[in-house]
Amino acid sequence: AQSVTQLGSHVSVSEGALVLLRCNYSSSVPPYLFWYVQYPNQGLQLLLKYTTGATLVKGINGFEAEFKKSETSFHLTKPSAHMSDAAEYFCAVRDPGNQGGKLIFGQGTELSVKP
Amino acid sequence: DVKVTQSSRYLVKRTGEKVFLECVQDMDHENMFWYRQDPGLGLRLIYFSYDVKMKEKGDIPEGYSVSREKKERFSLILESASTNQTSMYLCASSLWVGGNQPQHFGDGTRLSIL
Numbered sequence: 001a002q003s004v005t006q007l008g009s010h011v012s013v014s015e016g017a018l019v020l021l022r023c024n025y026s027s028s029v030p031p032y033l034f035w036y037v038q039y040p041n042q043g044l045q046l047l048l049k050y051t052t053g054a055t056l057v058k059g060i061n062g063f064e065a066e067f068k069k070s071e072t073s074f075h076l077t078k079p080s081a082h083m084s085d086a087a088e089y090f091c092a093v094r095d096p097g098n099q100g101g102k103l104i105f106g107q108g109t110e111l112s113v114k115p
Numbered sequence: 116d117v118k119v120t121q122s123s124r125y126l127v128k129r130t131g132e133k134v135f136l137e138c139v140q141d142m143d144h145e146n147m148f149w150y151r152q153d154p155g156l157g158l159r160l161i162y163f164s165y166d167v168k169m170k171e172k173g174d175i176p177e178g179y180s181v182s183r184e185k186k187e188r189f190s191l192i193l194e195s196a197s198t199n200q201t202s203m204y205l206c207a208s209s210l211w212v213g214g215n216q217p218q219h220f221g222d223g224t225r226l227s228i229l
Contacts, residue, residue, distance in 0.1 A: 009155065032215045043119070043205055043220035044158075051215060090157065094213070102173070103218060107157040 002027045002095050006106035014114045019063075019078040021109050023091030026072065031093040033074045034103070035065055038088045047089075050074060061085070086113045117142045119221035121206050127227045134193040136224050138206030144219075146212050147189035149173075149181060152203040152223070164189055165212065196228045 007022040025031055033050035048059025050067050058064045065076045074091060091106040122137035140147065146165055150158040150173075160173030162181040170181050178200060182190045189208075193200055203225050207218040 034215075034217055036220075041124075041222075041225075043222045044207075045220070046217045049215050049217055094215075096213075102160060102163070105158040107155060 002031060002093060002104050004091055004093050004104055004106040006089075006091050006109045008109055009107065010110045010112070012112040012114060013081045015083055016080050019076070019081045019085065019111065021076040021089050021091075021111065023065075023074045023076065023106060024072055025074065025093045027093075027095060028072075029096060030067070030069055031095050033065075033067065034092040034094075035059065035063070035074075035076050036090045036092060037061075038090065038108075040087070044090060047076070081111075081113045083113050083115065086111055117144070117208065117219040119206055119208055119219050121204075121221040121224050123224050124222060125225050125227075127229060128193075128196050129229055130196060130198060132193075132196045132228075134196045134226070134228075136191040136193075136204055136206075136226070138189045138191070138221055139187050140189075140208040140219070141187065142208070142210070142219075143186065144208040144210050145186075146209045147183065148207040148209075148218060149179075149189065149191045150205045150207065151175070152205055158205065161191065198228050200226065201228045202226060 003026040005024045035047040036044040088110045092103045118141045120139045148163040149161040164170045164183045180192045205223045206221045209218045
């Protein structure tokens with residue numbers, strides 16, 4: 001069964017520093033991939049989604065993610081962190097053949113940004 | 116923009132009560148989902164629905180039921196609430212199932228069972 005691993009339940013960076021949030025999936029068949037962000041006391045908001053053929057995906061708020069099939073990874077990056085980026089981030093995958101098209105979520109990574 | 120509205124942001128109920136959580140979407144989406152979110156466990160799917168009056172069990176359906184009488188509305192029911200159902204509940208919808216179609220989420224209902 002497909003699984004998603006987000007390395008690090010908590011990541012802390014300084015304002016202006018690079019943000020790197022890691023996501024690895026388990027399937028040998030590349031799934032559909034998504035990153036969501038959840039601000040305190042809110043629901044999940046789509047940051048970006050993987051589209052077949054594009055290894056680098058750009059999302060909202062300056063975030064982007066790189067799909068690496070050989071590493072079964074879809075890490076999320078942002079060149080310069082802003083205080084407003086403090087939130088929880090979820091990686092999610094959907095297998096192409098998954099009955100029901102369910103999304104499988106990682107456990108989440110909480111990003112803190114220090115001034 | 117898709118709007119998914121959950122009727123309550125915070126809810127406090129007592130053990131044994133029957134609890135209804137309501138969710139409405141305004142984009143004529145076919146599919147709707149209920150998740151619960153707990154620290155360290157991410158999101159876990161409770162139930163989902165492909166169409167009116169249709170429902171499918173997710174990964175953790177025990178203790179819950181759902182109702183979808185109209186396309187835009189999907190209700191989660193806790194038949195007899197227990198303290199281990201204290202959690203954040205998130206509703207989502209999507210235009211269709213599969214592919215790179217994303218799910219759109221409501222703001223969540225934080226439910227406490229005393």
